[in-house]
Amino acid sequence: MRWRYVFRVTGVLIWCVGATLVLPVAFSVAHGAGDLAALLESMAVSLGLGALLVLPFRSEPPGVLGHREGMAIVSLGWIGAALVGALPFYFAGTFDTFADAFFESMSGFTTTGASVLTDIEAVPHGILMWRSLTHWLGGMGIIVLSLAILPFLGVGGMQLYKAEVPSPVPDKLRPRIRDTAAALWKVYLLFTLLETLLLMAGGMSLFEALCHTFGTLATGGFSTKNASIGHYSSAYVDGVIILFMLMAGINFSLHYQLLVGRPKALWRDPELRFFVGLVAVFVLVCTVDIYGAVYDSLSKAFRYASFQVVSIITTTGYATADYEKWPALSQAILLFCMFLGASAGSTGGGMKCLRIMLLMKHGYRELMRLIHPHAVSQLKMGGKSVPVEVIHSVWGFFILYLGLFILSSFLVAAMGVDVVTAFASVAATIGNIGPGLGEVGPADNYAAMPYMAKWLLSLCMLLGRLEIYTVIVLLVPEFWRR
Amino acid sequence: MRWRYVFRVTGVLIWCVGATLVLPVAFSVAHGAGDLAALLESMAVSLGLGALLVLPFRSEPPGVLGHREGMAIVSLGWIGAALVGALPFYFAGTFDTFADAFFESMSGFTTTGASVLTDIEAVPHGILMWRSLTHWLGGMGIIVLSLAILPFLGVGGMQLYKAEVPSPVPDKLRPRIRDTAAALWKVYLLFTLLETLLLMAGGMSLFEALCHTFGTLATGGFSTKNASIGHYSSAYVDGVIILFMLMAGINFSLHYQLLVGRPKALWRDPELRFFVGLVAVFVLVCTVDIYGAVYDSLSKAFRYASFQVVSIITTTGYATADYEKWPALSQAILLFCMFLGASAGSTGGGMKCLRIMLLMKHGYRELMRLIHPHAVSQLKMGGKSVPVEVIHSVWGFFILYLGLFILSSFLVAAMGVDVVTAFASVAATIGNIGPGLGEVGPADNYAAMPYMAKWLLSLCMLLGRLEIYTVIVLLVPEFWRR
Ligand SMILES: [K+]
Ligand SMILES: [K+]
Numbered sequence: 001m002r003w004r005y006v007f008r009v010t011g012v013l014i015w016c017v018g019a020t021l022v023l024p025v026a027f028s029v030a031h032g033a034g035d036l037a038a039l040l041e042s043m044a045v046s047l048g049l050g051a052l053l054v055l056p057f058r059s060e061p062p063g064v065l066g067h068r069e070g071m072a073i074v075s076l077g078w079i080g081a082a083l084v085g086a087l088p089f090y091f092a093g094t095f096d097t098f099a100d101a102f103f104e105s106m107s108g109f110t111t112t113g114a115s116v117l118t119d120i121e122a123v124p125h126g127i128l129m130w131r132s133l134t135h136w137l138g139g140m141g142i143i144v145l146s147l148a149i150l151p152f153l154g155v156g157g158m159q160l161y162k163a164e165v166p167s168p169v170p171d172k173l174r175p176r177i178r179d180t181a182a183a184l185w186k187v188y189l190l191f192t193l194l195e196t197l198l199l200m201a202g203g204m205s206l207f208e209a210l211c212h213t214f215g216t217l218a219t220g221g222f223s224t225k226n227a228s229i230g231h232y233s234s235a236y237v238d239g240v241i242i243l244f245m246l247m248a249g250i251n252f253s254l255h256y257q258l259l260v261g262r263p264k265a266l267w268r269d270p271e272l273r274f275f276v277g278l279v280a281v282f283v284l285v286c287t288v289d290i291y292g293a294v295y296d297s298l299s300k301a302f303r304y305a306s307f308q309v310v311s312i313i314t315t316t317g318y319a320t321a322d323y324e325k326w327p328a329l330s331q332a333i334l335l336f337c338m339f340l341g342a343s344a345g346s347t348g349g350g351m352k353c354l355r356i357m358l359l360m361k362h363g364y365r366e367l368m369r370l371i372h373p374h375a376v377s378q379l380k381m382g383g384k385s386v387p388v389e390v391i392h393s394v395w396g397f398f399i400l401y402l403g404l405f406i407l408s409s410f411l412v413a414a415m416g417v418d419v420v421t422a423f424a425s426v427a428a429t430i431g432n433i434g435p436g437l438g439e440v441g442p443a444d445n446y447a448a449m450p451y452m453a454k455w456l457l458s459l460c461m462l463l464g465r466l467e468i469y470t471v472i473v474l475l476v477p478e479f480w481r482r
Numbered sequence: 483m484r485w486r487y488v489f490r491v492t493g494v495l496i497w498c499v500g501a502t503l504v505l506p507v508a509f510s511v512a513h514g515a516g517d518l519a520a521l522l523e524s525m526a527v528s529l530g531l532g533a534l535l536v537l538p539f540r541s542e543p544p545g546v547l548g549h550r551e552g553m554a555i556v557s558l559g560w561i562g563a564a565l566v567g568a569l570p571f572y573f574a575g576t577f578d579t580f581a582d583a584f585f586e587s588m589s590g591f592t593t594t595g596a597s598v599l600t601d602i603e604a605v606p607h608g609i610l611m612w613r614s615l616t617h618w619l620g621g622m623g624i625i626v627l628s629l630a631i632l633p634f635l636g637v638g639g640m641q642l643y644k645a646e647v648p649s650p651v652p653d654k655l656r657p658r659i660r661d662t663a664a665a666l667w668k669v670y671l672l673f674t675l676l677e678t679l680l681l682m683a684g685g686m687s688l689f690e691a692l693c694h695t696f697g698t699l700a701t702g703g704f705s706t707k708n709a710s711i712g713h714y715s716s717a718y719v720d721g722v723i724i725l726f727m728l729m730a731g732i733n734f735s736l737h738y739q740l741l742v743g744r745p746k747a748l749w750r751d752p753e754l755r756f757f758v759g760l761v762a763v764f765v766l767v768c769t770v771d772i773y774g775a776v777y778d779s780l781s782k783a784f785r786y787a788s789f790q791v792v793s794i795i796t797t798t799g800y801a802t803a804d805y806e807k808w809p810a811l812s813q814a815i816l817l818f819c820m821f822l823g824a825s826a827g828s829t830g831g832g833m834k835c836l837r838i839m840l841l842m843k844h845g846y847r848e849l850m851r852l853i854h855p856h857a858v859s860q861l862k863m864g865g866k867s868v869p870v871e872v873i874h875s876v877w878g879f880f881i882l883y884l885g886l887f888i889l890s891s892f893l894v895a896a897m898g899v900d901v902v903t904a905f906a907s908v909a910a911t912i913g914n915i916g917p918g919l920g921e922v923g924p925a926d927n928y929a930a931m932p933y934m935a936k937w938l939l940s941l942c943m944l945l946g947r948l949e950i951y952t953v954i955v956l957l958v959p960e961f962w963r964r
Contacts, residue, residue: 067855155852289896328895328904335901336888359881366878370637370951371961373549388870395877396848399841406818413810414771419817420902422810469852479853 001480004057006072011053013077014084018046023133024088027207028126035124038092046084068479070153071470074145078462081137082106088130094123099454103446106458108134110465111142111347113221113317113434114425116447116454120226125207128224132211139218139347140188142465143252147345148180155469157355157394158344159387187255191217195244202236216244219348221317221434228442229307230320238303238320242310249275249314249342270382275313275343275353282309282337286330293327305330313337315349317434319442331437338431349432349464351401355394357381362391400468405430408460415450425449429457430464483962486539488554493535495559496566500528505615506570509689510608517606520574528566550961552635553952556627560944563619564588570612576605581936585928588940590616592947593624593829595703595799595916596907598929598936602708607689610706614693621700621829622670624947625734629827630662637951639837639876640826641869669737673699677726684718698726701830703799703916710924711789712802720785720802724792731757731796731824752864757795757825757835764791764819768812775809787812795819797831799916801924813919820913831914831946833883837876839863844873882950887912890942897932907931911939912946 021043028036085105086098095101100116107114108131117123123131150158192213199209211224225231229241247255250272257265266272283306291301304321311318312334323334341350361379368377379386405426413422417439424436425446435442439449446454463471473479503525510518567587568580577583582598589596590613599605605613632640674695681691693706707713711723729737732754739747748754765788773783789802794816805816823832843861850859861868887908895904899921906918907928917924921931928936945953955961 067852071852153852328899328901329892331901332892332895332904336892359877360885362874363878363881363885366875367882367951367955367958368960369878370549370553370635370955371958392844393848395841396845396851399845400849403842403845410811410814410818413814417810419810419813422814469849473849473852476849476853478850 001068004060006069007053008057008060009073010076010080011050014080015047015050017081017084018043018050020133020137024126024130027129031125035092035126038088039126041091042087045087049084067153070149071473074149074466075471075474078109078466081109085109085134088127092127094127099451103454103458105134106461109138110432110461111135111138111218111220112429112432112461114429115445118447120224129211132214132222135218135220135222136214140185142347143184143188144181147253150467155467157358157390159390183256184252187252187259191247198240202234202240216241217248219248219314219316228319235303238307241318242306245310245314245316249346249348251343251345253345271343271354271357274357279310279313282333286333289327289330308334312433313340314342315431315433319435322443324437324441338427338433341431358391358394404463404468408456411456412453415453417453425457426460429460432461432464483550486542488551489535490539490542491555492558492562493532496562497529497532499563499566500525500532502615502619506608506612509611513607517574517608521570521608523573524569527569531566549635552631553955556631556948557953557956560591560948563591567591567616570609574609576609581933585936585940587616588943591620592914592943593617593620593700593702594911594914594943596911597927600927600929602706611693614696614704617700617702617704618696622667624829625666625670626663629735632949637949639840639872641872641875665738666734669734669741673729680722684716684722698723699730701730701796701798710801717785720789723800724788727792727796727798731828731830733825733827735827753825753836753839756839761792761795764815768815771809771812790816795822796824797913797915801917804925806919806923820909820915823913840873840876886945886950890938893938894935897935899935907939908942911942914943914946
């Protein structure tokens with residue numbers, strides 16, 4: 001392990017996070033500056049810590065960036081960001097404990113959106129802007145991670161996106177990250193600009209529009225209002241946010257293809273068709289299910305069903321209705337969406353449509369094998385054969401996801417939380433969704449969870465966001481040998 | 483498809499089921515004969531129907547019994563048994579609708595033990611004996627299915643038990659079924675005799691002892707008392723039943739090895755060690771969890787924790803306590819046990835320890851592959867390499883199990899059942915457990931479920947019991963071609 005290089009990159013990341021505090025500082029100044037001191041202190045600590053990690057190793061040549069270094073940088077980078085990201089909350093006294101501040105920050109950078117804030121509207125503007133900005137930064141990180149880093153590391157089937165390079169040549173990792181990042185961040189920035197303008201056209205201030213845009217595009221879900229998007233009671237705002245949640249739930253490399261004039265790539269993508277098809281079916285079923293039972297007009301039923309289904313399947317977690325009061329079928333569908341998640345290569349969490357598709361195709365192939373025992377059939381995706389290693393990776397991811405879910409639920413239940421809340425809080429944090437069911441439902445928050453559960457759920461968010469494997473390997477002694 | 487032969491074998495099975503009605507008839511005569519007419523009518527119909535299916539095809543030579551015929555016989559056999567098995571309940575007026583009678587019979591033959599009876603103790607002895615006998619017959623069927631038929635059909639990883647024959651030669655299926663059945667049924671009969679005597683020694687009548695023995699060894703769970711085994715409030719009875727539930731949850735070929743003087747085979751079996759280890763850990767954790775919170779003495783906590791954990795993990799479903807009132811951790815563990823199930827080759831349901839072990843090993847191997855990307859490692863079980871086809875079969879089974887669970891839960895929820903009950907009732911029927919949570923918890927039954935849900939859950943029991951694939955292939959048009 002080339003520790004010097006790992007520290008240097010982590011240092012750069014922390015320094016960058018500190019630098020972005022300039023945006024909350026600006027909003028703090030514009031809105032009374034009550035939280036200015038806390039923000040400036042945090043900025044100083046972050047920039048200083050970053051510099052401390054970079055300076056001793058600044059002469060370290062970039063050289064070969066291997067498998068292990070990649071995974072160590074990703075995990076340490078996210079943990080480092082969450083640590084310095086917690087400082088503004090802690091220094092401003094937003095929370096009593098550092099556990100709470102860290103939970104909120106980790107929830108931001110992992111784009112989970114699970115909150116321990118009880119009265120969001122009482123928090124000053126600078127802090128709220130920082131809270132939403134952590135989403136946006138985390139979303140940026142995820143796009144690069146899932147489309148440029150994980151395919152090379154061979155994690156959870158993401159090898160499918162490994163472009164044309166035949167074998168994972170470590171040397172190629174660094175330039176590819178740079179190129180991919182540059183292209184995809186342009187898309188991300190364009191969407192940010194568009195949604196902000198559209199939300200402002202709907203009557204939001206620049207502050208609110210920016211915060212909600214950050215929360216949408218990162219599929220984060222932090223709002224500046226206690227009632228989330230429901231606060232605005234506006235069909236226009238709902239519509240804009242539904243549209244951009246969907247965008248955020250689609251593979252960003254497809255958006256890039258569209259923008260460079262290859263729109264056909266979108267409709268040729270089997271995962272996109274699957275994702276859009278599922279959303280359509282679920283919205284339809286929920287609309288019929290809640291029409292009459294909850295809403296007396298069909299258009300209202302459609303509006304609220306669309307918002308909640310899209311919000312949960314993209315793992316955004318914004319809410320305009322308390323779905324725990326909906327009929328059982330709608331609740332069951334939303335619960336299923338929590339595990340499903342959006343597309344691979346999007347900012348969304350969960351298991352991802354791509355993986356579920358591969359697993360379903362595998363199940364179907366096994367069924368066919370029973371009928372024609374001697375026929376050898378190849379698993380295909382969008383006309384191309386899928387290597388068996390990819391399927392094995394996906395299954396490995398799947399079992400690890402379930403195992404982590406079960407073990408963490410046991411631990412949370414052991415802390416005295418009721419069964420439904422225990423399972424739901426773990427599902428909602430591993431899947432990076434935010435709101436769950438029971439005591440952590442869409443009308444509640446995580447403030448009342450036991451102290452230890454907050455640390456455990458922070459870890460769940462990190463594991464879920466980094467596709468589990470990336471973090472777990474660091475805990476295996478063999479990883480450190482040689 | 484050799485339909486004539488399929489009909490002949492199904493006819494023989496139905497005829498045999500009819501013949502076994504002689505046992506309930508005997509108990510009916512001994513206890514007032516209130517239900518004698520219904521039992522004799524059912525016997526006449528079963529024997530007649532069986533003869534009708536056998537006689538036209540009696541000259542059909544046995545010949546080659548292939549893949550398709552095997553699956554068709556298994557599915558039709560179980561459905562046929564459940565249909566004629568429903569007759570005594572229907573003729574005796576135990577239930578108002580045939581749906582209820584069929585549910586109870588299917589629950590019996592699939593050893594599920596989910597009941598729609600509201601007052602068990604009001605039902606006459608002959609009918610109760612028949613109800614428990616369906617468990618025992620179903621259990622016999624399952625032992626042969628899982629150890630003699632499925633290994634040859636290549637369903638859900640059961641190929642692992644395919645002994646030494648290198649490729650599935652269809653000719654070999656028939657003699658092997660006969661030989662395996664003869665050996666394993668001896669074990670089953672011996673256990674039946676032992677448990678009956680031990681329960682009678684604890685004060686039960688022959689009737690009660692037989693009924694509860696049938697329910698235990700088939701991991702069925704039908705009792706003759708409304709309060710299940712809790713009715714006896716006897717540590718001795720609890721102990722005997724815990725012991726035999728454990729026995730029933732172990733691969734019956736291991737019992738056979740033990741009886742023919744090869745006891746080492748038991749402790750060399752990795753699945754047995756895994757199963758026993760899990761039971762020990764879960765009993766320990768639940769004991770600590772409920773001690774103080776529910777029971778004030780450690781011995782009582784241990785006794786009730788053992789019974790409930792063993793009953794659920796072996797998917798028997800007998801109860802001595804209402805675990806829905808236990809602390810969250812114990813509930814979470816029992817919920818997990820519902821999906822886990824007992825050993826492959828036992829009479830228990832669920833996903834089975836063998837499969838979960840293979841999936842965990844696969845997940846671990848993928849983790850190691852990330853650390854040593856170029857090392858090729860073979861998945862091993864008990865020192866032997868596991869062919870990749872077996873792993874693929876197990877994954878296929880797993881995804882089909884989950885898919886069926888999710889789809890069925892949606893349908894039950896759409897029928898107006900609350901979310902927890904919908905998920906729990908489907909989990910408890912696919913896993914052939916019996917009691918679930920919510921409205922179908924250990925202190926309730928399935929009588930209040932909607933009419934359509936009873937049919938759907940009957941189908942879930944059948945699918946779960948026949949390892950899903952065996953039934954699902956019959957619904958694929960390709961199966962019927964050629
Ligand atoms: K989220
Ligand atoms: K059972």
